[in-house]
Amino acid sequence: MLAKLFNSSELKKVAAGNFGIFHEIGDEFPELSEVIEMADFYDLAYSLLVKNYRNEYVVKNEIANKILLGRHSMNTTSMMSELRTGHNIADCLVVNGYSTCYEIKTEFDSLVRFQDQLSSYRKAYDKTYVVTHNSHIEHVLSIHDVSPIFGVIELTKRNQLKTVITAPISDEFDYDITFDTLRKPEYMFIAEQVLGDIPEMPNTKLYEYCKEAYQTLSEQNANAIFKNSLKKFRCNDHTFINALPKSLKNIGISYQLSRNEKNSLLCLLMNNASIELGDSDVLPILERKAS
Incomplete structure (x- = not known):
């Protein structure tokens, strides 16, 4: 509740x-x-x-407070939630010079799909962390021993985000996965940066036109413009x-x-709105504590 x-x-x-x-x-x-x-x-x-x-809301809120607001400037950094990435949904993404994915595994979550999720995120983002509870740490570290391609953060009992293993920079990049993460205005922006003005065409052709423009870029340049597009169109308020x-x-x-x-x-x-409303469930007239 x-x-x-x-x-x-x-x-x-x-x-x-x-x-x-x-x-x-x-x-x-x-x-x-x-x-x-x-x-x-x-x-x-x-x-x-x-x-x-400590559910997913708590973990995302701690990432917002301790990473987005605690380590970075909101003028140069954007934080996003629930990004479609391949066949998976990335819980959190923080983009500044790097794109850093935070996959959340609370004590109430299973690790069954983690390796498949990791595969997608590694192909889209510069760094990937799993943010997890102490009850999962041993299992997560056993996965890391076999595949040391992600970082590990523990949400401690004191509600601190403790970096257990620092995430390496990914050496993978997938044009299809990153392009399909983008929304229409975002991939149109990329095509305009590459080719200039986009001619009028049906949406079905527009998608392929923009994707072909994106695929002409080197992996390094495609990754950079992918991040810039996300920051531009999904900037925080x-x-x-x-x-x-x-x-x-x-x-x-x-x-x-x-x-x-x-x-x-x-x-x-x-304005310190009062929620002491007797039997009423709806606030007909906003009541505030006198300042």
């Missing part, structure tokens, strides 16, 4: 003024039952989630992310929120 508080559909409901989720959780968790301000509720709920149920509390940084990266939804959430969070 705590994890539900941080999912996309519930956040959209909150942005629309429906506060029912806070009542549901407050009824189940005594620690939260007396909290009446939204920002405080999220922060305390997140601390409970970190302590008791710096203002929104910077304004969010640490417990919610990942929502600014992983969720597709409209401008109105973003503004509504920030208004509620920054």
